[in-house]
Amino acid sequence: MNVFILNGSPRKGGNTDVLTEQAALGAVAGGATVEKVYLADYRIEPCDACDACLRTARCKKDDDMRPLYEKIWWADAFIIGTPVYWWGVSAQTKLFIDRWYALVERREALAGKPLAVIAPHGDASPHTADHVFGMFREIAAYRDMPLVGTQWAVGRPRRQAATNTAAMAEAFELGKKIAASSSGYPV
């Protein structure tokens, strides 16, 4: 099981980083291999809605999504971490997800691959990440991806989440859970 971890925060060493790192440790403890990338390190252009991919099953843009498409293809499961920005995902995360449009005609790139989502935010409200989780719930259902878990935690200063023992344990367990998950879908 190869778990591909995507961190959509531009703040390295921040709360998304702390929690996804913890989930990575859990996934490794559960027997998985992990690869983690920072989306901010990749030059991802917006989808132009040219629809070329609907004919060719391939995005015609020559940018850093090329290596990411390759990694998506070979991944068995995903953990996506994004800070909550204005009750939604970060811009880096949205650019990346929009480019999944090129995978619509390549069902096996995503279908059956378990997904977990981690979304720290500054407010203490339990509803702050609702739109983020709702978006991924719909995406997972649309692409036949089992959504194995969602986690939010409060954090505004960099690494605040690291002081939250319960959140750290929850992230670790989420990683273990995704390592133990299997699709159950014939791909």
Ligand SMILES: Cc1cc2nc3c(=O)[nH]c(=O)nc-3n(C[C@H](O)[C@H](O)[C@H](O)COP(=O)(O)O)c2cc1C
């Ligand atoms: C542009 C921007 C928008 C934000 N919007 C929200 C928000 O809507 N709700 C909230 O609770 N926190 C919001 N925050 C705070 C971040 O979600 C919080 O600091 C989070 O821990 C950042 O994660 P990171 O450390 O991984 O970057 C925002 C921060 C930024 C920079």
